Amino acid sequence: MGKAALITGGGLRLGKAMALTLAEMGYDIALHYNRSRDESERAADEIKTLGSECEIFQANLLDMEEIDTLVPRVFDVFPECSVLINSASVFEDVPFHDVTEESFDRDMTVNFKAPFFLSQGFSKEPASELIVNMLDSRISKNETDHFVYNISKKALRDLTLMAAKALGPKVRVNGICPGPVLPPPGKSEDYLIRISGDTPIGKPGSPDYITAALKYIIENTYITGECLFVDGGQHLV
Secondary structure, rough: OOOOEEEEEOOOOOHHHHHHHHHOOOOOOEEEEEHHHHHHHHEEEEEEEOOOOOOEEEOOOOOOOHHHHHHHHHHOOOOEEEEEEEEOOOOOOHHHHHHOOHHHHHHHHHHHHHHHHHHHHHOOOOOOEEEEEEOOOHHHHHOOHHHHHHHHHHHHHHHHHHHHHHHOOOOEEEEEEEOOOOOOOOOOOOHHHHHHOOOOOOOOOOHHHHHHHHHHHHHHHOOOOOOOEEEOOHHHH
8 A cells, every 4th residue: 555645525626626636646545524425435436546545534523532533544544644635624604793602613623623633643643744734815814704714714824834843854734725716615607707806817716726736735845834825816915
């Protein structure tokens, strides 16, 4: 068995795109999901057609016990797992005055607490080499829509920087900050075109730009503590 990668939320959207790219690079894939079993099984089938092994792992990232057991379960199957991609997230548009303890905990747990403890457990494994945290172009601003989501991604950015320092030289830690590359759930391509029109590049991106950034981070082993914006310059406006 060769090198492997664990991708949270790997059955959908950017998680799936990154899983397929890693499979093309020769990685076996540990594909995490919570509720998207059917989509994850289909993604696993696609990965296997590329010649890589793939197993799916269910875990609710709101449950600390399930967070704690996910990494050991993966290493039981893929002991040479060297890459962790924290891609699973929730994206809720709750204004400041409408935030409840429940909605606060949901965003902060899935988007920050789970990556923290998954990274902690992963980094203790002998094979661990690289952690990639999926951030957001929004971390460069102080936008007040999606209030707690934005806070959670800013916290994950700081975790990325601090963990790179704490875990080096054994484990590199980097982040990718996507901009308008996919419409949010429930939004159309027209929405994507509209919001990308305000960027310096002036057009939407695609998941291919994110997977190219991932390949760059994997292949350039002199990079750690970087948060790479792949957003058409959205963070500048």
